[in-house]
Amino acid sequence: MGIPPIPAAWQRETRVRAFSPGEDPGLHAGMGEAWLEALRGALPLGAGHLDVGCGRGRMAWALACRWFPSGWSTGVDREEAPLAEARGLAGRMGFQGARFIRGDAEGEEYAAFLGGRAPGVVTAHLCMSPAIAERASRALSPGGVFAFVAFHPDLWKETGRASRFALREEETDHLLASLGFTPLFQRVERDVLRFREPREAVEQFFQGGRSVPRWREDGRWDALLAYLEGGGTTLTVRAQLQYVARKGRP
Ligand SMILES: C[S@@+](CC[C@H](N)C(=O)[O-])C[C@H]1O[C@@H](n2cnc3c(N)ncnc32)[C@H](O)[C@@H]1O
Structure with a gap:
């Protein structure tokens, strides 16, 4: 017998605005404020934080108001260059308790990164897959929080091709339910730019x-x-x- 789907409580927001010169082509990676607020609200002060696919450590800084100074934050990435940047920034900002280590978040178990400590939260910001969700579930104790952001198939839908990493609402709900998570916050956020002419999009935006x-x-x-x-x-x-999402049933 399959696992029954979780009743949907999805928020959906689409913001449409006119393009203005100087818009950043990296807009797709902007961190969602509502998501970040929901995540901060779900975290006890002094929690331990594991961030997979951490890049240059953006999540560690965004959650420092919860884990610093009495908790810790460990970032894992498979690329050394962003890790080195993150370490440098942690040193300059005085974030003791922040570590950045090399590893494969889809191939290794997270115990390998944690040195025997239990995280209160696992985050995966724009580095999400079923393999990561499974490992996060095994790393968290009941009550622990898993928070992630993935591309939605509507990203660049005008090109007719969704990212192979994109996730849809229903498949995500099923995946999380099958791993024993209860959703606390579910949102699809879209930003649409309107262009006056093709050249504006081609030359100025891209x-x-x-x-x-x-x-x-x-x-x-x-x-x-x-x-x-x-x-x-x-x-x-x-x-x-x-x-x-929280590990365990409500
Ligand atoms: C789009 S970036 C996001 C970085 C960061 N989370 C952020 O939002 O700023 C994706 C990151 O995931 C890392 N990554 C992808 N697959 C990975 C894996 N299997 N294990 C560890 N890191 C991975 C990449 O090296 C890259 O730094």
Whole structure:
């Protein structure tokens, strides 16, 4: 018998605005304020924090108001360069208790990163997969919090191709329920930019394609041009599936 789906309590917000010159092509990775507030609210002060796919440590700084100074934060990434930046920043900011270590968040068990300590929260911001959710579930004790953000399939939907890492609401609910999590916060947040003419999107937002170097190889660049030349004026430049869940049943 399958696991019954969790009743949906999804918030959905789409913000549409006109493009203005100087908009950052990295908008898709912007951290959601509502998600961050929900996560901070679910965390006891002094908690231990494990961040997988930590990059340059953005999550550790965003949650420092909860774990610092009496708790700790461990970031894991498979790339050394962002880890070195994160370590440098932690030193300059005086964040004792922050560690950044190299590891494979989809291949290793999280006990390997934790040195016998139990995290109160595991985060995965734009580095999320079923393998990560399974490991987070095994690393957390009942009551612990798993918070993640994944791309939603609507990101760049105008190019006709969703990210292979994108997650939909229903599959995420099923995955989390199967791992024994109860949702506290579920949200899909989209930002749509409206352009006056195709050239504005191509030249000013995508810098002639330089901001999306792989799109020429995988066909998305041609699909984007066809969409704009066919009269398309809007682009979904940010679409995130945001989730906070607690281990265990309510
Ligand atoms: C889009 S970045 C997000 C970085 C950070 N979480 C943030 O939001 O600023 C994804 C990060 O996940 C890391 N990553 C991807 N797969 C990984 C894996 N299996 N194990 C560890 N890190 C991984 C990448 O190296 C990269 O730093």
